Amino acid sequence: MRDKVLQLAKEKNAVILAHYYQTPDIQEIADFKGDSLALAQKASEVDADIILFAGVHFMAETAKILNPTRKVLLPDLEAGCSLADSCPADDFRKFKALHPDHIVISYINCTAEIKTLSDVICTSGNAVQIVESFPKDQKIIFAPDKNLGRYINEVTGRQMVLWDGTCEVHDILSSERIMKMKIENPDAVLIAHPECAHPVLLLADFVGSTTAMLDYTKNSESKKFIVATETGILHQMQKDSPDKEFLIVPADETCSCNDCAYMKLNTMEKLYLALKNEQPEIILPDDVMEKAKAPIVRMLDLSRHLIK
Numbered sequence: 001m002r003d004k005v006l007q008l009a010k011e012k013n014a015v016i017l018a019h020y021y022q023t024p025d026i027q028e029i030a031d032f033k034g035d036s037l038a039l040a041q042k043a044s045e046v047d048a049d050i051i052l053f054a055g056v057h058f059m060a061e062t063a064k065i066l067n068p069t070r071k072v073l074l075p076d077l078e079a080g081c082s083l084a085d086s087c088p089a090d091d092f093r094k095f096k097a098l099h100p101d102h103i104v105i106s107y108i109n110c111t112a113e114i115k116t117l118s119d120v121i122c123t124s125g126n127a128v129q130i131v132e133s134f135p136k137d138q139k140i141i142f143a144p145d146k147n148l149g150r151y152i153n154e155v156t157g158r159q160m161v162l163w164d165g166t167c168e169v170h171d172i173l174s175s176e177r178i179m180k181m182k183i184e185n186p187d188a189v190l191i192a193h194p195e196c197a198h199p200v201l202l203l204a205d206f207v208g209s210t211t212a213m214l215d216y217t218k219n220s221e222s223k224k225f226i227v228a229t230e231t232g233i234l235h236q237m238q239k240d241s242p243d244k245e246f247l248i249v250p251a252d253e254t255c256s257c258n259d260c261a262y263m264k265l266n267t268m269e270k271l272y273l274a275l276k277n278e279q280p281e282i283i284l285p286d287d288v289m290e291k292a293k294a295p296i297v298r299m300l301d302l303s304r305h306l307i308k
């Protein structure tokens with residue numbers, strides 16, 4: 001199946017982009033893998049006829065908005081995101097109307113329609129820089145992740161108004177289990193994604209995006225890490241640092257499952273079928289694409305100095 005995917009991609013001049021939360025087999029065949037920021041940056045430069053996006057819906061949508069004339073395929077259209085789902089456009093319009101003197105900074109994990117209501121987009125990799133590009137007294141709505149928003153408020157000293165959304169994977173990682181792991185592994189460094197809940201971030205030695213965590217573990221002198229994020233990251237972490245040990249934080253007392261169920265809907269077989277049938281394709285109305293593009297391009301312009 002892997003060879004068939006690669007063969008079809010070649011025949012059809014398709015590029016395969018994959019997020020680090022994809023399964024290792026998919027990460028290994030991707031032409032480019034990255035976190036949300038790197039994937040958006042890459043998507044803005046693609047010149048293939050087809051973009052096969054091994055990730056979730058909002059990521060493929062972003063790629064389509066940046067490449068309206070190219071075909072963007074998502075292997076499973078059900079690959080959504082709890083953050084995007086938490087922020088329906090009609091409710092957000094009302095919320096925005098309650099804060100007329102605020103600008104809107106939206107996390108890229110939102111629908112294209114929410115992007116049309118936003119002034120600028122950010123990812124976890126550039127959120128602090130994007131927020132700090134505005135004057136200190138600028139009133140800001142931050143949507144849809146309240147954990148990331150709270151974290152940025154803390155780091156920047158801002159008081160952004162937060163939409164009440166969470167990532168269903170990161171929000172349930174257990175601080176009790178982390179404390180137990182820290183006691184059992186006193187030599188381990190705790191690293192966490194800013195989508196995690198406040199108690200987890202308070203315990204963390206380092207907080208950062210997917211790429212920031214990968215870089216941190218690569219460059220750190222420590223040999224053992226407790227990792228509070230989605231399990232997919234472990235593949236690249238272990239590849240980058242084969243001599244280091246990584247302990248993933250489980251969800252809660254009853255469940256060790258911190259795979260993103262949406263990300264993991266993609267399989268090699270679905271990638272193959274998507275390329276073969278050139279379906280499911282991301283289709284968006286022209287006016288939505290046009291309006292949603294401006295805040296994404298603004299983010300990319302503000303992030304040029306950040307490494308892919």
Ligand code: 13P
Nearest residue numbers: 035036123124125209210
């Ligand atoms: P990053 O890729 O920005 O670290 O975000 C993680 C995530 O949850 C993507 O959906």
Ligand code: SF4
Nearest residue numbers: 081082167168169260
């Ligand atoms: Fe959405 Fe969380 Fe899954 Fe990322 S890990 S796609 S934020 S539900």
